[in-house]
Amino acid sequence: MKLCTTVQEMRQERAKLGTVGFVPTMGFLHEGHLSLVRRAREENEAVVVSLFVNPIQFGSPDDLANYPRAVERDIALLQKEGVACVFTPDAAEFYPDGFATQVDVGGVAQELEGPSRPGHFAGVATVLTKFFNIVQPQRAYFGQKDAQQCAVVQRFVQDLNIPVEITTLPTWREANGLAGSSRNSRLTEEERSRAPVLHQALCRARDLARGGERRRMVLEEAIRDVLVKAGLTEIDYVTVVNPETFQTEETVGETALALLAVKLGAVRLIDNMPLF
Amino acid sequence: MKLCTTVQEMRQERAKLGTVGFVPTMGFLHEGHLSLVRRAREENEAVVVSLFVNPIQFGSPDDLANYPRAVERDIALLQKEGVACVFTPDAAEFYPDGFATQVDVGGVAQELEGPSRPGHFAGVATVLTKFFNIVQPQRAYFGQKDAQQCAVVQRFVQDLNIPVEITTLPTWREANGLAGSSRNSRLTEEERSRAPVLHQALCRARDLARGGERRRMVLEEAIRDVLVKAGLTEIDYVTVVNPETFQTEETVGETALALLAVKLGAVRLIDNMPLF
Secondary structure, three states, X not given: OEEEOOXXXXXXXXXXXXXXXXXXXXXXXXXXXXXXXXXXXXXXXXXXXXXXXXXXXXXXXXXXXXXXXXXXXXXXXXXXXXXXXXXXXXXXXXXXXXXXXXXXXXXXXXXXXXXXXXXXXXXXXXXXXXXXXXXXXXXXXXXXXXXXXXXXHHHHHHHOOOOOEEEEEOOOEOOOOOEOOHHHHHOOHHHHHHOOHHXXXXXXXXHHHHOOOOEHHHHHHHHHHHXXXXXXXXXXXXXXXXXXXXXXXXXXXXXXXXXXXXXXXXXXXXXXXXXX | OEEEOOHHHHHHHHHOOOOEEEEEEOOOOXXXXXXXXXXXXXXXXXXXXXXXXXXXXXXOHHHHHHXXXXXXXXXXXXXXXXXXXXXXXXXXXHOOOOOOEXXXXXXXXXXXXXXXXXXXXXXXXXXXXXXXXXXXXXXXXXXHHHHHHHHHHHHHHHHOOOOOEEEXXXXXXXXXXXXXXXXXXXXXXXXXXXXXXXXXXXXXXXXXXXXXXXXXXXHHHHHHHHHHHOOOOXXXXXXXXXXXXXXXXXXXXXXXXXXXXXXXXXXXXXXXXXXX
C-alpha cells in the first residue's frame, strides 16, 4: 500500500492504477468507512482512500481542532483492507496563500445543514472537486448517514460534468442503532449510552408513517417527543423532507426522509432514515 | 471534422482522440481565435473547439441577445484549420432545470471586470470547468486580450487541481492596432474608424513608461487623455495594475499591465498592454 502526501505523488501513483474506486474520508475510520472501502474493492481494480480533515468545511476553529484524528491506526486498518493507495494531503499545499476558488452549491445545499453550518457544503464541494481532479476515480463512495451531503455531491458532480459515478451506501449502525460517526468517539460514556435514542426517534416516525400517518408535523413531533423524553433537548433540527429537494411538504410522500441534528453534550450528531 | 452537440457525443468523440488541445470560444471567430487553433494544432494530436455563447456569463439579457453569432461560417473556418471536433453544446442540456452549482473565484476576479460585470467570472469559471471535465484536454488556449480572464482561469485551474495546462497567446490585432474581438462586428463604420484609439492610448502609456515614468496616476491620465481627445468619453475603467494581483500600486513595477474598458456607442470594448 502506497502513502502519498503531495499532489504530485498522488498523480504519479494514480497513473499506475487501472479503474479506481475512491473513498474520501476525514479519517478516524469506523466500520461505516470500511464498508465503503469493501464495496469499492469489489467494483474497481484499485481503491484510493483519502484521510484529510478538511479545514475549509469547518465553521469553527474549535470544531476543527476537536475533530478526532488517528492516522496511524487508520493506515493500519486500510492496509488490511487491500487498499492500493492512501492520500493524506498537506493542508498548506491544498490551500496555499492566494487560494481563492470555491465550488458553491445552491438548491439542496441551502437547507438544514446549509444554514446550520455556513460554508460547510462549499468546503465539501471544493475539496471533493480537488480530490476528483487529482485521483480521477471511476467511482466514489459515500455513506447515507450524511444524506444531505450525498445529495449535494450528486448535484455538483452532475452540474460540473465531473466524470465520476457516485455510489451511496446505507448507514452503518452499531447493534444498538447508533449510526457510525467519527464524532461518536468524543461522547462521554453516559452520552454514548443515550445516543441510540436518535435512531429510536427516527424509527418511531418510520413506524407511524408505515402505519399510515402522512402529516409531516405529526411525524416531526413524534421524533421530538422521543428525543425530549430521553433528555435530548438541544435539538438543531428535526424534519421530514422530500429527498430530491430537501424541502418540506405538509403531507409526506413515498420517498420521505426524516433527518435530525442534536447536540449531546459538546458533540453535534446527525442521523436520518427513509420513512418507507 | 466531427460536430458534437450533446455531452455524450463529445465524450465518445474525445475517447477516440489522443492528446487534445482545446480552444473554448463564443463563436463569431476572428483571426485571434484562429491563432489559438493553430498553436493548439502544433502542440497536440487533436484540436477541439467549442462554440457556445454561454448565457450565465452575461449580466444583461440584451448583451446576450446582441452577441454576434455565425455558427455555419465558424464551422467552415475550423474545417480549414484541421480541427478534429467542434462542440456546440445545447444550453438546455448544459444548464437544466435544477442546475445549482457555481465556481466562484475571488482574488483577481474581484477587480475591474469583476465589479463591472457581476457574475461574469463565475459564469466563465463554471462553464470552463464543465468543458474541461467533458473535453478533458491536455492543454487549453486563451488570448491575452482577455487578460483578466486569463488570470482568473489560471487561478481556478490551479486551485481546483484541474489537470490542464493553460496557454495564453498574445492579442491578435488588425494592422491599425484594433484588438480582435467578436464584438467589433457590432461597431458602426464610424465607430470602427475610431476604435484603434484604444490601442493608441495604451501605446502612449507604454512609451511613457519605457521613457522612465513610473507614477501610476500619470500613466493612467495619459491613457485617459488620448481617449477623451478622440471623443471616447464613456470610460468604464482605465488602470495600470500588477498582473499577479490585478491591484494598483502607486509606483508601477516592471511587470505592470495597462487595461481599459470603454464604450463606443452600444459596444463595450476592452484592451490591455504590458508596459514593458
